[in-house]
Amino acid sequence: MDPDPKKSKFLPSNLLNSNGSSHPQSLFPDEVLEKVLSLIDSHKDRNSVSLVCKDWYNAERWTRSNLFIGNCYSVSPEIVARRFPKIKSVRLKGKPRFSDFDMLPRDWGANVHSWLVMFAKAYPFLEELRLKRMTVSDQSMELLAKSFPHFRALSLSSCDGFTDDGLKAITTHCGNLTELDIRDSVTVDVGGGWLSCFPEDFSSLEILNFSSLNSEVSFEALEKLVSRCRSLRVLKVNESITLDQLQRLLVHAPLLTELGTGSFLQELTPRQYEDIESAFGNSKNLQVLSGLWDATSFYLPVLYGACSGLTFLNLSDAVLQSGELAKLLAHCPNLRRLWVIDTVEDKGLEAVGSSCPLLEELRVFPVDPYDLDHRHGVSEMGFLAVSRGCRKLRYVLYFCRRMTNAAVVTIVQNCPDFTHFRLCIMNPRQPDYLTNETMDEAFGAVAKTCTKLRRLSVSGLLTDTTFEYIGKYAKNLETLSVAFAGSSDRGMQCVLEGCPKLRKLEIRDCPFGNAALLSGLKKYEMMRSLWMSSCNLTMKGCRLLAREMPRLNVEVIKDKGSDEIQADKVYVYRSVAGPRQDAPPVVLTL
Amino acid sequence: MRSAVVSGGGGVNSSGSMSTLSSEEKSMVMSSEDSSSYPDEPELELGLGLSLGGGKAKPRPPPAKATAAGSWDQYARILTAKDFPSMVSTKASSSSSSSSSSPVAKANNNNGSCGTKRTAEPSSPPGRSAIRKFLSKPELIGPNSSLIGAFPDYCLSKIIFLLLLWIFHFFGSVMAFGLDFDMLLWLQFQELSQVVGWPPIRAYRMNSLVNHAKSPATEESATAIDKSKGTNLVLDKTNYSSNRNHNVAKERGLVKTSLFVKVNTDGIPIGRKVDLSAHSCYDSLAHTLDHMFKLSAAFGATRSKTEEEVVMGGIRRPPRLLDSSSDFVLTYEDKEGDWMLVGDVPWEMFLSSVRRLRIRRTAEVNGLDIGRQFTFFPLSSSCLELPPEFLGL
Numbered sequence: 001m002d003p004d005p006k007k008s009k010f011l012p013s014n015l016l017n018s019n020g021s022s023h024p025q026s027l028f029p030d031e032v033l034e035k036v037l038s039l040i041d042s043h044k045d046r047n048s049v050s051l052v053c054k055d056w057y058n059a060e061r062w063t064r065s066n067l068f069i070g071n072c073y074s075v076s077p078e079i080v081a082r083r084f085p086k087i088k089s090v091r092l093k094g095k096p097r098f099s100d101f102d103m104l105p106r107d108w109g110a111n112v113h114s115w116l117v118m119f120a121k122a123y124p125f126l127e128e129l130r131l132k133r134m135t136v137s138d139q140s141m142e143l144l145a146k147s148f149p150h151f152r153a154l155s156l157s158s159c160d161g162f163t164d165d166g167l168k169a170i171t172t173h174c175g176n177l178t179e180l181d182i183r184d185s186v187t188v189d190v191g192g193g194w195l196s197c198f199p200e201d202f203s204s205l206e207i208l209n210f211s212s213l214n215s216e217v218s219f220e221a222l223e224k225l226v227s228r229c230r231s232l233r234v235l236k237v238n239e240s241i242t243l244d245q246l247q248r249l250l251v252h253a254p255l256l257t258e259l260g261t262g263s264f265l266q267e268l269t270p271r272q273y274e275d276i277e278s279a280f281g282n283s284k285n286l287q288v289l290s291g292l293w294d295a296t297s298f299y300l301p302v303l304y305g306a307c308s309g310l311t312f313l314n315l316s317d318a319v320l321q322s323g324e325l326a327k328l329l330a331h332c333p334n335l336r337r338l339w340v341i342d343t344v345e346d347k348g349l350e351a352v353g354s355s356c357p358l359l360e361e362l363r364v365f366p367v368d369p370y371d372l373d374h375r376h377g378v379s380e381m382g383f384l385a386v387s388r389g390c391r392k393l394r395y396v397l398y399f400c401r402r403m404t405n406a407a408v409v410t411i412v413q414n415c416p417d418f419t420h421f422r423l424c425i426m427n428p429r430q431p432d433y434l435t436n437e438t439m440d441e442a443f444g445a446v447a448k449t450c451t452k453l454r455r456l457s458v459s460g461l462l463t464d465t466t467f468e469y470i471g472k473y474a475k476n477l478e479t480l481s482v483a484f485a486g487s488s489d490r491g492m493q494c495v496l497e498g499c500p501k502l503r504k505l506e507i508r509d510c511p512f513g514n515a516a517l518l519s520g521l522k523k524y525e526m527m528r529s530l531w532m533s534s535c536n537l538t539m540k541g542c543r544l545l546a547r548e549m550p551r552l553n554v555e556v557i558k559d560k561g562s563d564e565i566q567a568d569k570v571y572v573y574r575s576v577a578g579p580r581q582d583a584p585p586v587v588l589t590l
Numbered sequence: 591m592r593s594a595v596v597s598g599g600g601g602v603n604s605s606g607s608m609s610t611l612s613s614e615e616k617s618m619v620m621s622s623e624d625s626s627s628y629p630d631e632p633e634l635e636l637g638l639g640l641s642l643g644g645g646k647a648k649p650r651p652p653p654a655k656a657t658a659a660g661s662w663d664q665y666a667r668i669l670t671a672k673d674f675p676s677m678v679s680t681k682a683s684s685s686s687s688s689s690s691s692s693p694v695a696k697a698n699n700n701n702g703s704c705g706t707k708r709t710a711e712p713s714s715p716p717g718r719s720a721i722r723k724f725l726s727k728p729e730l731i732g733p734n735s736s737l738i739g740a741f742p743d744y745c746l747s748k749i750i751f752l753l754l755l756w757i758f759h760f761f762g763s764v765m766a767f768g769l770d771f772d773m774l775l776w777l778q779f780q781e782l783s784q785v786v787g788w789p790p791i792r793a794y795r796m797n798s799l800v801n802h803a804k805s806p807a808t809e810e811s812a813t814a815i816d817k818s819k820g821t822n823l824v825l826d827k828t829n830y831s832s833n834r835n836h837n838v839a840k841e842r843g844l845v846k847t848s849l850f851v852k853v854n855t856d857g858i859p860i861g862r863k864v865d866l867s868a869h870s871c872y873d874s875l876a877h878t879l880d881h882m883f884k885l886s887a888a889f890g891a892t893r894s895k896t897e898e899e900v901v902m903g904g905i906r907r908p909p910r911l912l913d914s915s916s917d918f919v920l921t922y923e924d925k926e927g928d929w930m931l932v933g934d935v936p937w938e939m940f941l942s943s944v945r946r947l948r949i950r951r952t953a954e955v956n957g958l959d960i961g962r963q964f965t966f967f968p969l970s971s972s973c974l975e976l977p978p979e980f981l982g983l
Binding site: 098100101102103158184186212294316365366369399424426428481483508 | 785786787788789790791792793794795796852
């Protein structure tokens with residue numbers, strides 16, 4: 001739709017009666033409509049609003065201030081700038097999720113620079129930028145720092161491409177910065193000098209997260225910064241910060257609601273131990289706790305004073321045993337989210353079940369994904385124990401080495417409210433270890449019982465039956481991740497025909513071929529993206545798809561040494577911007 | 591099993607040496623031979639093969655069977671009895687470069703910056719001429735061959751041996767796919783670290799977790815395959831998903847990335863981290879730690895110079911951490927939580943079991959229940975560049 005350069009009062013035709021004169025009742029003035037629409041935040045609702053009629057479309061575009069783009073290649077910066085003139089906050093996502101697991105070439109794309117160039121021209125009042133899985137160069141960071149005088153918040157999740165210099169530009173020039181969050185985006189090259197570059201009078205910071213930074217930062221600079229920024233509520237430091245340093249930071253920031261500690265292993269004098277214990281005791285507002293590298297049973301008790309208000313405990317960097325976890329959880333009755341490592345084993349998960357009745361989210365990560373020794377880690381018993389004690393569970397990510405159908409059936413009966421069910425049995429194609437059957441019934445039960453299910457990841461030995469169940473029952477499913485599963489094209493067809501709300505489909509190492517790919521022709525334009533790698537696709541099938549559906553971008557990455565026919569990695573996504581121009585040579589756009 | 595080597599045999603010509611059988615070479619071998627001059631043949635399913643990144647998870651035969659056989663293919667390249675008649679009859683084959691490698695030609699990475707692609711398309715017949723070539727190579731059959739232990743010296747018994755293996759695995763996998771996946775799964779495990787992007791765990795998480803627990807894969811595995819790849823299995827586990835180094839070459843087995851462990855010293859509250867994968871032997875590690883913690887200055891010479899010279903074959907070395915001549919002793923905590931003296935076990939085994947390091951003052955070491963005083967440890971000659979006869983004194 002072409003944007004109107006000016007707003008005008010409209011006369012909706014449905015208010016005209018048969019002889020053409022307007023209805024005496026009040027028209028709906030622009031200003032009122034815009035006032036109402038400006039209260040709507042959800043981008044999904046806004047998208048619906050914009051479809052009502054041309055005038056509502058215009059009113060909506062003039063009032064939208066938060067921009068969310070789930071796939072940076074689905075639209076071009078120019079189109080965005082034309083449609084939305086008043087954007088203050090941008091959220092952009094780039095690469096497909098499997099780039100997190102090294103399945104994409106490093107220079108695949110999703111560079112934010114062209115977006116920033118457009119933003120600098122079109123949105124000089126931009127305040128917030130949140131990126132996920134995009135490449136951000138130092139040059140881009142400098143552009144960002146210098147082009148937006150009101151810039152306040154930068155959040156980079158799973159991004160790459162920048163170094164210390166880029167961050168220095170941000171900290172030096174963004175005088176109004178309230179949020180700097182680089183969480184898991186750091187590569188080994190990034191130094192810590194940027195932290196010392198905040199101006200002397202800088203005090204507006206509210207959120208600071210550099211938990212994955214590998215290098216040391218100047219503690220002196222950090223301490224000064226924390227003491228100056230009285231509104232600091234989120235502080236997540238990296239492993240280089242020691243316990244006694246942490247204590248000093250806590251003293252300066254008693255109002256913290258989210259804390260990420262540094263290394264939790266240090267030889268402390270008794271005095272120091274007391275100090276840190278009381279510092280935690282004074283942090284009454286803590287809701288989120290993370291970090292805790294190398295925490296052991298000797299040092300964990302310093303935390304107990306701060307745990308009563310905790311709602312999210314992230315122990316995914318702390319290798320704990322079951323007893324240590326149990327003791328810690330006894331102090332955390334209000335926990336809603338818990339991330340742990342599987343060294344706590346089933347016994348630790350039993351403690352979770354008994355101590356945390358309000359738990360809604362559980363993630364269990366494997367300490368050693370390649371451990372040949374089956375004895376370690378968690379099993380179906382732990383998951384069962386959690387489901388018995390935590391009936392409100394709705395999000396689970398569970399890495400295990402064995403599972404049974406019966407356990408999963410019981411689990412979803414105990415907790416039917418699952419919205420995200422991600423079960424990863426780490427050995428590909430592993431059957432039910434008690435009955436040696438396939439795991440079809442397990443995921444069938446998940447699909448049937450959990451009517452609110454939005455995200456599902458399947459694993460284990462699965463045939464097409466699983467996908468029949470999913471297609472038939474999982475009516476709210478939006479994201480499906482499949483690996484080493486299925487027996488024929490029919491599996492994928494069932495899902496594509498069955499799940500009306502499907503948006504993202506990721507498949508790897510499954511026996512789905514061209515027929516399956518082409519069965520979803522009509523569907524892909526309603527989805528954000530499709531990823532298929534190491535399946536039975538050929539170039540011919542991909543070319544056919546590209547030809548039939550011109551508004552889809554079909555990109556193929558071939559592995560070195562593969563023959564002419566195989567399409568090893570296929571990424572399909574809808575786009576109004578046409579094929580992208582910045583693909584590296586290894587990515588073929590069909 | 592050494593027979594597995596056969597599948598790589600044809601390709602070995604180019605790399606020139608079969609003896610080391612490290613994964614680096616295997617992957618190099620596999621990647622360098624990419625002649626697809628053979629037409630497509632039905633997927634070969636059984637037998638032993640080196641896990642050279644075999645077939646994809648594609649069940650060409652009926653799906654149920656393929657889930658088992660397919661998984662085999664993924665990890666074990668296969669020879670079939672089809673090849674054998676041609677061997678026995680010694681028919682001249684059409685000349686071609688090694689075909690055994692073409693099924694696994696995809697086992698190398700794509701464009702160097704992706705993760706290694708381990709799913710190979712078994713679209714050409716493996717092994718037929720490869721076996722022939724392999725068997726005919728004098729240097730591979732002769733007394734200097736490293737394979738001598740696995741194969742008899744003459745063609746016929748080799749063939750019978752392979753045939754028996756084929757039969758064994760045929761029936762083994764037939765039984766396996768229906769009911770008992772343990773054997774397949776066990777073999778799958780060994781290769782789990784070779785599959786790109788699986789399990790789906792972020793690289794930064796892998797790296798930090800790997801510092802805390804290392805599975806003794808090299809000790810637990812019983813096969814020759816694994817032994818030969820032991821080092822690289824350990825390295826692969828830690829290396830495979832790391833994306834910390836931009837310049838990491840993701841060739842299988844050639845991946846070299848950080849294996850950081852913490853090092854604490856008595857008397858210094860703040861520890862450091864050292865990258866173990868940057869070292870290939872104890873000596874360089876000790877040297878680095880000396881440097882890092884400036885321990886040389888604190889060394890007292892408790893050994894006479896002449897003693898040292900005798901021990902080291904005339905080469906004078908400054909006192910080092912790993913000698914009893916220094917005031918400090920280097921210890922490490924292993925996977926089970928026990929503190930051990932560094933230097934007792936082979937380097938690779940050390941790498942797989944170390945969790946963190948600690949440099950203790952000699953006086954305190956007596957408190958540890960180590961109870962041994964070692965004066966020497968086996969050094970790899972490549973590390974010190976000493977001729978082998980100086981070792982093991």
